[in-house]
Amino acid sequence: MKLSVLGAGAWGTAIAAAAAPRNATLLWARDAAQAAAIGAARCNARYLPEVQLPPALAVSSDLDAALRHAAGGLLIIATPMAGLRGLLQRLPPAQPAMWLCKGFEAGSGLLGHEIARSLRPQGACGVLSGPSFALEVARGQPTALVAASDDEALAAATVDALHGDALRLYTSSDVAGVEVGGALKNVLAIATGMLDGMAAGAGAAGTPGLNARAALITRGLAEMTRLGLALGARAETFMGLSGLGDLVLTATGDLSRNRKVGLLLAQGLALPAALAQLGHVAEGVYTARVVADRARRLGVEMPITEAVVQVLEARLSPRDAMTRLMARQARAEAES
Secondary structure, eight states: OEEEEEOOSHHHHHHHHHHTTTSEEEEEOSSHHHHHHHHHHTSBTTTBTTOOOOTTOEEESOHHHHHHHHTTSEEEEOSOGGGHHHHHHHSOTTOOEEEOOOSOOTTTOOOHHHHHHHHOTTSOEEEEESSOOHHHHHHTOOEEEEEEESOHHHHHHHHHHHOSSSEEEEEESOHHHHHHHHHHHHHHHHHHHHHHHGGGGTTSTTOOOHHHHHHHHHHHHHHHHHHHHHTTOOGGGGGSIIIIIHHHHHHHOTTOHHHHHHHHHHTTOOHHHHHHHHOSOOHHHHHHHHHHHHHHHHTOOOHHHHHHHHHHTTSSOHHHHHHHHHTSOOOOTTOO
């Protein structure tokens, strides 16, 4: 199968590397100098310096060539959420597309499938998501993902292209649920990172520890599910790979950029300094405010997300945010 991956960040490079041994794969980079450097060194030195790319993987900065290459095959968009709309507008009307973006679009507050529906109401589309660090996928370490689309043929084509010994794919028709899980886990990972960062003095009275982490992740999953149901998702999706699986990985894994942001904030760094030290995009930083705003419009209570927003906007310290969460009125667990 011919396959084009649009976006040469860590995740796009990793998926292209995983696909190249079995498919005629082209990786598109927006920057011509970056594309030339990757092609010459057979390595994405900025995002995945540890990984040697397959010899068969083509690299180009020519978007039209990448779109032609995917005609009749599979197109995967691997930009941050901010770039999804622009690329969808460039696609031929009949070109199906999957994306790896995780988040809500700033300004509109829309999920990826809502953007696609507004731009290409008849175009087949979907999302590829699940618990996955790009480095492990690029290295060929075992990973399981979900290909979600309401178009069965597109989901099946994605499985045909990517399913293999190290990459196991499941399918789902719950695009909204898979997208909400992918967006919210980044925000909740910031919260968990802040909590863990405060645990340096573990054992002292009032200092959060592993008990608090387990509670935060579990209540975060409840928030994720409430918002998903309000957006038309199915509850069982959030107990799967793109919900609970991705949340646990991103909230606890050392390779998580969003968790790292939380850790740095707990150390006392201001957000700009934390992002400068990170050096990469952490989608949860840009998603948190958008999620909170949309949840309010839907009447969905999301106290952990709201706390993250207040810390990111320097209106609360991480410790004060945790104290406020703990001080909320007692209620039945099944309630919000």
